[in-house]
Amino acid sequence: MMSDKTFEPKIIAFCCHYCAYASADLAGSMRLQYPTGVRIIRTPCTGRLEVEYYMRAFENGADGVLVAGCLEGGCHFIEGNLLAKKRVSAIRDILQESGIEKERLRMVNISAAMATNLAAVINEMVNIIKELGPNPIRKINNGPDIEFKEFETLNSQK
């Protein structure tokens, strides 16, 4: 594919407060490494993430979006992560229809203790996106380059 050695993917990682976000914290204390282009955004539950959030992320130039929810059966809100899983699958379809490779959106299940797994999943995602190259709309017509600031506001509104 069009992998470019200098390309540092910008990835939004929506992490559930009760599991993946805690594991990201733990990954930090364990000094596990993941690339700097990954912006972790805390969400109260992956089931809270509306379709619009994902669409806007890609529309604004994100190269990839990772959603990390609790292990199946372990959702703090019982089935938020299961709803998110179905939603993600539907969004992958609409992204593909719009011309964005569906591999750019991925959902994983991580418990609060699985810091090593989180770091591995993030690195894997970065590699997948490096393989795919930048979000295709970024390269055309001086397309958008995502500003993480926008997502910080989004996050603080919760």
Place this chain on the structure above:
Amino acid sequence: MIVAQRKKIPEIFNVIQEHKSVLVLGCGTCVTVCLAGGEREVSIISSALRIASRKAGKKIKVNEFTIERQCDNVFIEGAAEEIKKNDAVLSLGCGAGVQAIAERYPDTPVYAGLDTAFLGILESRGVWTEKCMQCGTCVLSDFGGICPITRCAKHMLNGPCGGSREDRCEIRADQPCAWQLIYKRLKNIDQLDKIAKEHPIKDWSKSIDGGSRTIIREDHRI
């Protein structure tokens, strides 16, 4: 309610791509309830179209607006300003909504973003089923409230076709035989005698086969 579902993005993009700006117009009534054309779907489809547009190297301005009902003049007027600002409208209303907008804006191309499917109900979360074909002369009272026109694949009015297997329709095994349902229901409400009633050939001229229909209520006209 009227039940519809969104068209695929490439199909929609294909019809809007010649325009510089498009208003994606949602409807706050039936299609909002069936999660196909309300304010949220407007936002999602607009995002998808902006992505598709940039991917195609175009700079189509995709604007968003939703009104309460696209099949009602009072609400359509509320969209006038937005419609005028755009080269074309992609309506996420049902087929009636699309046509209502098109008729009122003769100079603006109006396109359909949804496939309008049927008149039905919400069966359970995320599941909608067809219940009425608007035949124009309702016979539900004779059939325990189960429509043999809509729910029997052969529109049988005088008993089942004889092809049902177990309680399934022979045309579609994922559907119950309407006549099985009618029998059970009439039995339950103690009206099984109605099943023997003979129904004459249906007058289809009262349905869409007689051309598109108009209802005029003189007592309400001004």
